[in-house]
Amino acid sequence: MNIGFAPYGGYWRQLRKIFILELLSAKRVQSYKSIREEEVRNLIESISSSPGVPINFSKKIFSLTSTITSRATFGKKCKDQDEFITVMGETIKLAGGFGVPDIFPSLKFLHSISAVKPALERIHQRVDTILDDIVNEHKTKKKATVINSDKSSQQEDLVDVLLRVQDSGDLEFPITANNLKAVILVCLEDIHCFEENDDILG
Template structure:
């Protein structure tokens, strides 16, 4: 009797993945772009193979020596322009700052910044300009910054005392500075130190670990299902809920 084995689910996903990428690439062929030179690229993954198997900063330095101070890299679906010359960087940030003002689309940032609603990752436009105006006039004005000087002085003194009391004993300076910075921000924002500080800092570190490096959802942003397939989106949302709980308890609690 002839047996028909079920087609593996992973194979279906991979086939769909290839099909969508091929369709997007063929659709983009008609769009003519004037781009800087760059290294040869592989189908689908582009230049990822030149970065993921070595130290990225060294690979980029080697590639820049071959292709010049301005080069293009294809990171999955994402086209990246790499600039390695201080002079060109200055020109980009001063002359073409408006054209390059937007931030990249990153899943971790979308989740943790409430769908890019904060000033750092919000798209450049009227909303961003309004947020910037509020920050400059209300949060970062000279008068406002000076009003928190006592808090900064107290927390820096606490940090120095903590370090001096640990004389002769190894300490984790990064953790102490992180804790001190957290205390300053918390006291300035809500008038008191953050409860559950260790848990809060641990969650922040976990968030950065998840959001760092090369992640499939960021390299292929049009394939939204990758965030669910890899489990990254659910993991980030779980951290977000825990951070929200801590912030709510600190804001509304005694």
């Protein structure tokens, strides 16, 4: 589910419609106003509570952006965020490492005996488990909301919106579980970038 790389056609038009009407509409952006205000207020309180103490303002801004992104996407700070950051770090190390198959890419058997491939497969499984946990958590929350008939008090985050669109049955091209996980993965990668910059500045 990537509007940037999807070929032009019916699928692309559907993605564009979902993004414009559901994810990037003025109403949707406005619905996150309380999150932005609360996190900015927390930032101001954090700064004012430490008078005379040097503050790394860039680090605090990155942290603020990371938290707002996480809450808008998942409704709260993602409980699997630290695990995901660890996994991403392992992926970067593997990608930057030396491997014999990189020198002889045409020799397919080298990929089979290399230690890199099994390591990447394990990372893929761990990431897939994290994404499944996020989706299942939102599905459980959605069922509880329906049972309690308290929809008005529930603020939809990005995952909630995609699940609602998926269940609507009005789509020419259905949103698959992999589509959902791809969007969540992009958001987690953005949060990871904020955290990584936070560590560099720290």
